[in-house]
Each structure stands twice: as structure tokens, then as C-alpha cells.
Amino acid sequence: MRYAMAIDTKKCVGCSDCVVACQTENNVPIGYCRDWIVEVVDGTYPQLELEIRSERCNHCDNSPCVRCCPTGASHVEEGGFVLVTHNKCIGCGACIASCPYDARYPHPDGYVDKCTFCMHRVTKGQLPACVATCPTKCMYFGDLDDPNSPVSLVLKNRKHKTLIPEAGTKPQLYYLI
Amino acid sequence: MATRRQFLKTSALGLGGISIGLSAFKYVSDFTGLQQNAADLTVNLTRTPTYCEICFWKCAGWVYKKEDGSIWKITGNEEDQHSNGRFCPRGTGGVGMYTDKDRLKTPLIRTGERGKHEFREASWEEALDMVADNMKKLSSQYGPECVALLNHGSGGKYFSDLLKAFGSTNIAAPSYAQCRGPREVAFVNTFGELIESPERTDIRDSKCLVLIGSHIGENMHNGQVQEVSDAIDKGVSIITVDPRFSVVASKSKFWLPIKPATDLALLLSWIHVLINEGWYDKDYVEKNTYGLDLLKEHVKTMTPEWAYGITTIKPDVIRETAKEMFNASPAVIIHPGRHVTWYGDDTQRLRAVAILNALLGSWGRRGGFYNPAVASVPNYPHPPFPTPSRTWRDAFPGQFNLADETLASGLCDATIPAPTRSCSFKAWLVSGTNLINTLPDQAKTLEAIKSLEFIAVIDTMPMEITSWADVILPECTYLERYDTLRVSPHRKPAIALRMPAMEPKDNTKSAYWIAREIASRLGLLEYFPFEKLEDYLDWQLKQIGSSLEEMQKIGVKTFEREQDDMYFQPGEQHEFFTPTGKIELYSTSFAEEGFDPMPVYTPHPEPPEGYYRLNYGRAPMHTFSRTSNNPNLNDLMDENALWINPKVAKDWGLKKDQRIWLQNQDGKISNFSIKVRVTERIRWDSVYMVHGFGHATKQLSRTYGKGISDTEMITNVMTDPIMGGTGMRGNFVTFLTEKPEEVAS
Amino acid sequence: MREELITSGRMNPLVDPQLHIWSWEIPFYLFLGGLAAGILFFAGYYVIMGKEKEYPAAIEKTPLIVPFLLLLGLGSLFLDLNHKLFFWRLYTSIRLQSPMSWGAWVLMVITPVSFIWAAIHIKKTFPKLKWPYAWMDELEKFFTSYKKVIAWIMVIYSLILGIYTGILFSAFNARPLWNTSILGPLFLTSGLSTGAALNIITAKSEYERHKFTRIDLMLIGIELFLIIHIFMGFLASTQVQIDAARLFLGGPYTAPFWILVVFFGMILPGLLEILELRNIKIPVLIPATLVLVGGLLFRFIWTFAGESSRWLY
């Protein structure tokens, strides 16, 4: 089993519903977030391009954040979820420094927090909260090992990219382009 | 490293930085005990149905609570056609409406000057007595018609009933003359029917979607955004006409970066091309429309070349896009837009939109405009309302006869005493509308308010409008109350229930309770036969074979259509509700009222040297001025920025994030400053900002003084002669880089 | 024009607009670790070489402060932790891929060793000192008899500790400025240099002082060589590393680094040391202090600059 997410930049409107939904679903305190929106504008009026990406932890296959964690708080669960066990985390910040995507943040309660791929929902057969609420339905989630999962199908049919593949982390968040 | 994190922390390490940044010392005390994993959160949930009040799309959803009884999250109801189980960011962030610490907490009575926000706390008894006493007093002096209600949102029903029972029909919402009025008048005078809300556009099955300034995706009307996305999956080709590179422009096959205020010329040239090339639905047009020959003659000279000179859109692009529409017809939508009060000739522009749709045969066709259905829910019988002897129309003899709703701006105008009128409005009840930031020309709104003898405001938050109230009646939020059933037109008839998830916070009450208490003081209880709204709802629901108990469990109930009439049947001879019984390409009503029966382009003023057209719109995470203090949504965007083209920024030497002030063509200077956003997404002749910021009410702790209010800068109002819409996009601003001297407000 | 915008609830200055997760605690901890490593290395080394007579300051005197340095270092590491209650979790697992983990374990070994070393030598400096209990005298005798073994442990672990202070950073692929294998040797050299500098201060005999002056001079030479090497490596590498190097070559850290660290922390004390060896009287405190302060600033600047260097995407 290998869970992954694909996000269609051709449909995402950058509304940030995924950010709010994550904050409420996962009790992320105000002022913090596990996912965020990046908008890149290129060109000169009126020859313009706009790419909008909803970003979060890439649940990397080769995750430096897990490797550098001194306590084992950062770990990989069955299915590829990269998680932090709060009561094992000492808040040393090594994993924050190790993530090329800046996907982690220090929770005000001391531990380090990040996107969990909503494992608590996924293991119950639900979609991650951000995926379930996205009004443009531009996010696909599922098991890459299952060729018929929404994410496998969409990756088979559409051109896609990952962010900074050259960092060698093998990210599992795909952007359809 | 031109990135968002370019900002480097050099301050702690300048040359004198040997004082080793001890200020950076951080110590986070942590004795809060073990932290749970998010995985353990989901136990013992309770959920209650609601429909969202953060905008007027009214999505139905669920409010989930945590074990400790606080609100956890709000999500969409899968059964609901408005939301399809997904809320937009504002609806998802609705929990902040409940938690906001700055909410109104108890009735307040004015102690200082109007507008100063000086109040004392009062009991409900005292506040309600004050409202009823004033209504009685003013009614005996001037007649009940001198009381007006300005309202937006679900409390409208109760206050409308109250006012009608009292003897006044002067009831207006800003969603007409400041919003969709022109399109309703244009479409009703073309097809004999209104567009209404949610729009009857069949976007999900459309093959070509033409957006004239509708910035869907920023305009976050939920179901509509969802359908555009579905249509993209199915390969719709989108044509976006917008001077600004909107989000949807970036997703369009064609983006036409039109010169502002010239859309009508483009639309007319499209009509010209369709007719001249024969690119229209000939059977449909012949069978259903009136005035094709007149129209053909009318647009004869309005060639793409003619339009090019006006709009800067190249003739071949105009032809190519016209062909694109024809190829898709009848599954094509020239979208009627929603906030369409732009330049004062808006009804005529929307007439051109309606005519295009008629030529392409999209009205009544799949992928075009469907025929919506509404559930019929009976009202409990009450005595008939008295007939008033005067209405707002008396203030505008011979004007705006085609307006089919009351003008909020009209009520405002008719409040300012005029020698031509025997009696102006003397009292306002205002509920759920922040008129100061909603009506253009603030000076006029304030003049009207100052000439009132009494003004009561029902609101949830301390807003600009509440500062001007004589008495403030604090309503609880939509998460803490029952409201009338949502009965909106859609593909299938449906109803939705809103019920309280939480007890009303502090000393707040629901609009129903407030309206009924006032009615009781005015001796009008026979119009409010149920003490509790839930009993009324239960009665209503039982009439249609449901019950309150059932609706509390399901939230939304969808019915089948009685007839298979969502689209015209092949061969059907449709009767349109127009004077000719046909789709009127030539409007007989307009002709009768002395307006151009077919749209005519007239040029609009351009910005003078050194000035830029003030353009404004929506941000997906905010609704007007109502959400800017919402803690969850403020977190995503806490002020608006002024979009400026890089060339203009260079001319003025303006840098990203620099704070500037604005001054408009009438010398009006902004109260606050705004951050510069240098972006290619805006033309060099305009600037752009999101509506709803620049709050002047200190009680809004998060949002006070953040950004500029576009309304403040809109002093030139171009009134639509046909229906009284307030065109707001003819204002020009220039930049002040130094803080201007304090100006007396 | 290219424009990049971020919308998020994360108004957290620790992460956005730049990662600033570590402030003074970590660089201070690394400096103290390097200094302790330097001191212990020289002490152990000269005992193994059987040169106890020649280097009394390096073997007996300077190491007395190491327990305090290490405790101070651990203290600042502790202060850096955001979830302090769970500090003990560091010692319930050994994670070889995590420099943080093996750093913590190395300290776990070397701290008690430094206490023992100080204990068996303290009477040389404070002859009047008496242990309160007899068993402590026994223990002192026991450890003294294994002094060579302890010296070996010290040499090995101090080298690991010294390298660790650099590897902690170089393991972070995500921060291009840190991600260079030269950082381990460089921080080790810098640590040894600060250790030697302290020995210059504590040394009584001219022989010992001059010995450490020569050593320090050599170490400074190696440091300068490694620094040039690092920048050449960056400039010959990918765009992100070129950008990282630019932080020091025209970027905001140029002046602090080249003036404070390289000139005042290496070149100037190096020149003064040369003069000293040529028997021109310079108060030894000056070059040695410059080296110590330079070493401290070096860690601060490298930490902060590294945090602002990142991948582009």
C-alpha cells in the first residue's frame, strides 16, 4: 500500500478551503497550518500564466525528516504516512530544518506538527479532509499500488510533476499540469 | 533567490551584531501533559444540520461538535444541490462567526453622537420597548409607511412580515440595486423570466462558457464553482472577458483582456457576427424570438473592426470566439453575471447578453439555461396585511418602473428630505446589511441616516452600520438559531433546515424572537401565531409530508420534479411571459418606457492623467465586509492589497508592500492606507482591490484599519435609468505616498 | 515579471517567511561542544604520547572547565527544545541516521569521562582539596590507574564530538549551505583551534604556550583552506548551492563572515601568533580571545545563513 495525492493545477482556484478544512478537522491552531497555497504568476500583461498549488507534506518515500529525528517521533506508517508521535517528540526542530518543502511547523504546544494525510480518516475509508471539501474536486487521493484508485488513474492519464525531485526525497504529492 | 523566503534575518547579525541576538531567546513553557495524536479525535460526535449564512448561496451542511461541546467543524451535506457535500472556504470557516470574541453581546442604547459607537448596555425589555415606542410614535405622526426595512439575509422574512403587518412595504435588500438587479430586468424583459439565485445556468453540461467579468473561483458561489470544474473535466471551452487576469481567465481557452467599460461594444459585435455569418440557431430563433430583422438592422455597423477600436480586442479574436460559441450551441452560456452594477448602462449590457443567449438558443436547453423547480411549502394563514397608502416609488415618479424589487439606494435617497416630497422616511430597521460599506456614496448614506428620527440595527457584529444605530439588537449567529426553511430554485425542488448547534452566546437572540417581541409590543401578534419558530417549522413540514424531527436528522430533503420540463421538449411551442409571448430581441417594454429597445453602446469617461480606474471584486476566503474579522478567515487574508501594474509602480516608484493612501476624482482621501501589490495581472489603466476591508469600527479588533474600503472611494455613482442600479466602476484614484493630513470625517 | 504569493494560516515567524527554527541555543551548543572536544583531544593525545610533563596546562588545568562547558552546552540544547518534558526520549532510542541522536549519545559518554578526568587532575591545581569520603579516594586511584585507557576514550570521542558539530548541519540536504561534507572537518578544525587557543591562555611555560601557538597557526591554515574549498565546491555545484554561497559573496552575510569570522577570528590572530613566535611581545590573551570569539560567531553565522538557504521551486 502506498498512499499518494494528486492535485490538478488546471482546476485549483486557490480558494484555500483545503487550508481551513484542515485547520478545523485537525484542530490546527489559528496562526498555523498544515497546508498552504502558492500562486505563481509568470509573463507580462496580457501574456500571462498562473499556476496555483495547494501544498503540504509530500509524505516522501525517502524522508529526511524521519531519518534525522533523534527520538523516532517522526516515523513512517504502513501505507507511507509520515507521522509525528507527539509524546515522543522533543521539539528539537531537526526535522523542520531537514524538510526541503518547509512542510513542518512547531506546534504551540511544543511538538512538531505537519500534515498526516488524515490517516485517522483514511484508515476509516474516508478521504482526507482537504480532499473531501475541495470545491473544485481538484484533489485525488488513493493507493498507488491499486491501479484503479483515483490517484493511479489520474496519474496514468495526465501529465504531472513533483516538487523539487532533485532533492531526492521521492515526494508522493503529484501536481497535474 | 527570488523567493518568498528571501527576507533574511540579518538584523540580528549586522556588523554590530556581536550582541549575540539574546532577544531571540525563546522559552516555551510546556507542562500541558501528553498530547493526543490527531487520530484519537473522532469519538462521540454529534452533528446538526444547518444552511450557511456566510453568503447567499445558502449551502446546506452539518455542524459537528467535539466531546467538550464546542464546535469542531462544518461540512457540506451530500444530499444538497447547492453544496454537494462540499463547503467553500467561507462556509468551512463559519465556525469563526460563532467564536469571534468581538461579537455583539447584549442590547445597546446610544449615549453619544450617532456614528461614534458610544453605547450603554440595556436589557432586551428596554431596547425592544424603545423600538416599538418609536415605531408607534412616528407612525402616528407620519403614517406607518415612513418606516423602512433594509435587510440582507435570513432574518428578512420575520422583519418583512413585521413591517408589512405594521403597514409599510418599503423593504429593500442591497442584492438588487447594488448587485443583480440589471440582469433580472434584462432577462425578464427578454425571456419573461428571472435568473434568480442560484443561477439557472446549466454549467456542468455546457460546452462553451462565456464569462463577462464574472470572476468565478474568486467569486466563490459554491455550486457554480463546482460546476465550472466539472465542465473543465468534460472539456468545456471558457471565454473570459475581463480587463484583469482573473483566476478563471487563467483557466480559459480565450482570455479577452478588454478595456474596462467597453463590454457592450464587444457584445454587440458578437451579435453582429452571429447574425451576419448565420451562426445562430435558426429554427429556435425563428420559432421563439421577436425582432430579429430589427436587430439585424440595428447591429449592421457594429462590426468586429468597429468594436476593436473601442475594446482593443482584435477582430479575428472576436470572430473566432463567436464561432466557438456557435459550435457549442445550444450548450453554451453567456453568463449573466451577478454583481453587474458597473457603469449605469448595465441593464442594456445584460440585454445584449440575453440576446446572445437567445440567438444561440441556449435558453431552455441542456448546457444552457435550465428551468428551475421550487418546492412549494405553505405558509401558516394569517390576517391579510394592510395596504399602505404610500410606497418608495412615490419618491421617484415616472422613474424605475421596470425595477421589480425595492432599491436599497432608493430608500436611502428617499430618506433625505426633499422639497418635492411631502414626507421622507423617518425610521429605519436595518438587519444583516452593513449599509455604510454596501451602498456607494457614503456621504449620501450618512446624510440619510443623520436625517432619520430613529434607526435600529439588528446585527451580530459591531460594524460601521451599528455605530450609527440608536439601538443595537444583537442577533445570535446562524449556528445558534432556527430559521425559515431554505426553499430555493434548483434542478430539483428541495428544502433545507437550519437548526441551532449551540445555545445563543451571551445575551443574543434570534431574529424571529426579536421580530415577534416587537410585534407583540405593537399588538401584531396575530401575524406571529407561533411562539417558537420550531413549532412553525414543524407545522410547515407536516403539510408537505415531513416533520421537524425528520429534517433534524437529514437536513435536506429533495423532491422529484412534478414535470419533465427542465429543458424545452423537442417540438414544444413555448409561451414566454413577455408582452409578445416571444423572446424579445427587440424589447417592447423598453420601447414603451422610452428606453432603447435594443442596446446601444455609449462611451464612458476614462481616467484622467495620473488617475487609475478603481476596480474591485471578491477574494475566495471572504464575503464582503462580514468575514474580515472572522478569526479563521482573517488568518488567511487579513487585509486587502492594491493591485498595481509593474509599469505604473515603476512610474510612481512604488515597491511591493509599501503603504499608500488613495485620493479619488472628487478629492476624497482614504481613511487608511493599503499595501501595494505589484502584479502583471492588472492593466496599466486600473487598480484593483478586494471589497470588504478598511473597517473603521475599532471594536473589530482584528480588522480595524486594515486596508482600504472600496466603498469609501466610490463617490461617483452612475445610476441605471432603467431600474435604478448603482453603477460603481466609474471612479478614478491616484496615489498618495505620504500619510495625508487628518481630514475631518 | 514573476510573482510568487503564499496564502496560509502560517504567520509563524519561525517558519515563514524564512525558516528560523534555531536561534542562539543551537550554535552556542555547537561552539561549546567544539571547544570541549578541542580541549579533551589535546589532553588525551599528550597523555597517550607520554608528554604529561611538557603539557601540564593542556592535560591538567584546561580540562577542569570541560564539565562546565558540556553542562552549559546540554543546557542550551535543552533550552532549544520546544517539548522539554519529553527530553528523556533522546535516550530511549539510538538512531544512527540522526546526528542529533548520536550527538546526544556521544555527550552521554564524554560528559562523565570529562568529570572523571577533571576529578583525577583537580588536586594538581587545587592541592588543598580533599575528598569528603574515603571511597572517593579509592575511586580516584582506580581511575588514575586507567588513565591511558581514559585518554584513548577521550581522543576518540572528542574527534567524534568535533566532527558531529559539523555533521549535524551537513546532514540537512534541505539547506544547501549546510549540505557539504567539508563542514564536519571544518567544524572539527575550528573546535580544535578554539581548544588550542584556550590552552595558550592557561599555559604557564613558554614551551607549552609556543607549542599551542604553532598548533593553532596550523589549524587556522587548515580552516582557511577548507573555507576556500567549501566556496569553490558551492560555486561549481547546482544553482541552489551557488545561491547559498552568494549569501556570503555579496549577500547579506558577506561582511559579518569575511570581516568578523575570517579576518578577526582567523587572519588577525594568525598574524599576531606569528609575531608572538618571532618573540615580539603580544599579550597572548588577544589572539586567543579573537580565535574563541571568531569560533563562536562562525557557528552563529553559519546557522542563521543556512536556515535562510533553501531549494527553489
Ligand SMILES: Nc1nc2c(c(=O)[nH]1)N[C@H]1C(S)=C(S)[C@@H](COP(=O)(O)OP(=O)(O)OC[C@H]3O[C@@H](n4cnc5c(=O)[nH]c(N)nc54)[C@H](O)[C@@H]3O)O[C@H]1N2
Ligand atoms: N463597494 C462595493 N459595494 C458593494 C459591493 C462591492 O463589491 N463593492 N457588492 C455589492 C453586492 S454584490 C452585495 S450582494 C451587497 C452585500 O451587502 P451586505 O449584505 O450589506 O454585505 P456585508 O458587508 O457582508 O454586510 C453584512 C452585515 O450583516 C451582518 N450579519 C452577518 N450575519 C448576520 C446574521 O446572521 N444576522 C444579522 N442580523 N446580521 C448578520 C454583518 O455583521 C454585516 O454587518 O454589497 C454590495 N455593495
Ligand SMILES: Nc1nc2c(c(=O)[nH]1)N[C@H]1C(S)=C(S)[C@@H](COP(=O)(O)OP(=O)(O)OC[C@H]3O[C@@H](n4cnc5c(=O)[nH]c(N)nc54)[C@H](O)[C@@H]3O)O[C@H]1N2
Ligand atoms: N468569495 C466570495 N464569493 C462571492 C461573494 C463574496 O463576497 N465572496 N459575493 C457573492 C455575490 S453577492 C456576488 S453578487 C458575486 C459577485 O461576483 P461577480 O458577479 O463575479 O462579480 P463582479 O464584481 O461583477 O466581478 C468582478 C470582476 O469583474 C472584472 N471587471 C471589472 N471591470 C470590468 C469591465 O469593465 N468589464 C469586464 N468584462 N470585467 C470587469 C474585475 O476585474 C473582476 O474580475 O460574488 C458572489 N460570490
Ligand code: SF4
Ligand atoms: S480547496 Fe481545492 S481549489 Fe481550493 S485551494 Fe485547495 S486545492 Fe485549490
Ligand code: SF4
Ligand atoms: S515533505 Fe518534508 S516533512 Fe514531509 S515527508 Fe517529505 S521531508 Fe518529511
Ligand code: SF4
Ligand atoms: S522535532 Fe520532534 S519529530 Fe522533529 S526531529 Fe525533533 S524529536 Fe523528531
Ligand code: SF4
Ligand atoms: S491530508 Fe489532512 S492533514 Fe494533510 S493537509 Fe489535508 S486535511 Fe490537512
Ligand code: SF4
Ligand atoms: S458558497 Fe460558501 S459561504 Fe456561500 S453559502 Fe455556500 S458554503 Fe456558505
Ligand SMILES: [Mo]
Ligand atoms: Mo451580490
